[in-house]
Amino acid sequence: MGERGFATSEFEARLARAQAMMAAHDLDALFLTTEPEVRYFTGYLTRFWASPTRPWFLIVPARGKPIAVIPGIGAALMAQTWVEDIRTWSAPDLQDDGVSLLAETLREVVPRAGRIGLPDGHETHLRMPLADLERVRSALEGRRIVGDAGIIRALRMVKSPAEIMKIETACAIAARAFARVAEFAREGAALDRVFRQFQMTCLGEGADWVPYLAGGAEQGGYTDVISPAREIPLVSGDVLMLDTGLVWDGYFCDYDRNWSVGVPAPVVATGFAQLVEASDAAFGIARPGATAADLFHAMQEVLARNGETTDAGRLGHGLGMSLTEWPSLIPSDHTVLEVGMVLTLEPGIALGDRILVHEEDIVITESGARYLSPHLGPELAVI
């Protein structure tokens, strides 16, 4: 495992890139409200975001360091980051839950008639009450809240070496946990117990927490890949799939593994091999200059030979501080791959009314792609 946290130089570099892009887009500040956005510029890492009660704000000015406008409960932890200007209010405040303090801060750092960038595009949301956003708007005295011109997306999509190391650590923890699944996932074991045991194994192998686990186990595949586990025992002929997003030091892995309970039916064995062939094909062309759509088509070409597609809507995606991030491996996403992008390759096929999905995590390097998850061969594991 690597070191926790980041050197201050990492945050300085992120800030410098952000401010250069802000200048290019004529933005006088970024206004951020979600966990990964705040953490990206501060390193502020806490599970307290699970509580939806309190809003948290971070202002990235055109010059100078980020300013945190946060509930008092977070002050001690924020003071441990590189952020120096920390402004707090006693939240929750039913009359004024940070609105005045936020508006005052924006008026201070943004010139009159200035533009404040708020992420508003695909895969973003606003983590504060909508009515309070309107109150902030009306207190800005001429300053305008506009979109962030995709700056946050562009920044977060390319990972630093330190970020990649954290994702790789998460992948390695999951690999050790996946390697132990056969210890508890046997014929007769109930799927909900397998889910519990797998999460315990992830923690035992070093995960800080396990925010995501999905999967399934049915005859010859599974019905979907997002359902919680049912209290139904594994039986011969099932294909068990576990898909985990565990976290180490705030960064996710996101990949799955499949097991046949007993010898797989030929159609299942062939289908799985086809999935691996598809992800291998995408891996083979994944390099700087290729596009997200190229990777989609490389996989789709293999999958279309026989077999139908699933309802997943894409064949992979970015990952990092969130379980899923930009880009999407779909025909319309023409994002050009760059060194440092981390992606999942996630081909799926339908076998009758069941599906099979396979997933690996990769990083784009100068010479091509490198696996962060242990690359699987075409033979489906048997338990």
Added chain:
Amino acid sequence: MGERGFATSEFEARLARAQAMMAAHDLDALFLTTEPEVRYFTGYLTRFWASPTRPWFLIVPARGKPIAVIPGIGAALMAQTWVEDIRTWSAPDLQDDGVSLLAETLREVVPRAGRIGLPDGHETHLRMPLADLERVRSALEGRRIVGDAGIIRALRMVKSPAEIMKIETACAIAARAFARVAEFAREGAALDRVFRQFQMTCLGEGADWVPYLAGGAEQGGYTDVISPAREIPLVSGDVLMLDTGLVWDGYFCDYDRNWSVGVPAPVVATGFAQLVEASDAAFGIARPGATAADLFHAMQEVLARNGETTDAGRLGHGLGMSLTEWPSLIPSDHTVLEVGMVLTLEPGIALGDRILVHEEDIVITESGARYLSPHLGPELAVI
């Protein structure tokens, strides 16, 4: 443990209450985007919300059952709920990520010049891109999106017996896990290992997942209650605190436990006893007709005797489908307690530059309050 899921009658009752309140507030539909809001009316339970990529929409019309407007990847699971009208698109779609389908559905169920309620108040947020909300607004042909008049808050704040049973089950699982902490939290054990082991123990005792764990361990108290665990061994004189929000069947518990490593200093022992006295005082007056503010003052009176307050901003809160919900135990929250409300009592005090926090979960019944967490006495546990 009780039964998983809910009878259809539970959703029918929730819908009927919602539609009665909508009629009273002249709302022709509710428009919902977040996990607990969608689940409240559908029972749709998945951890897939951890992926921020895709928006999900639920429309509650003035008459008739909810309509799900969701990504295709969720169709199979949504079809297992009582919802019949499920409209899907292939997400992510970079050009039109559900916007047209959503606007079309709203135009269909809401009359021209009708009003669509979107939660916009305290403790709410919009889980979709802001730019897409504007696109929806401009496609509504006269229909207006307004606030939800607090309907969701009012509905979710009062729990049904089936919901209370699930919260109680989560509390009982945490109680069994807390009872085993002394097995692994000893002098010399690193706090991050204690955190991992505790999460494993929660899972082993029956938690479906452990979305929240915070805590601390420092000499004579802790610095805050939201930090991740450090790799620092427990030493004599530390007070270890673990605060968990684990989930069973989609419902949270949220309470903490404290342990002194070795015999506690007198000021720590006294401080802890004072916290228990404070929560006991709130418990004593917690009944239908009392207010959230009354509970705050009952605790504050005990805490103010000696000792300073913390930065937490409140002394307890609601819980249920989320780790924290309305109301807040603060002087300005005059929410009148009703049978079925589930609350945490969470008094805290400062001891120099350290704090101590104690937390219990209770439910309001006709005759008073009942503990859902095992009520602690004034003596601080020692490990």
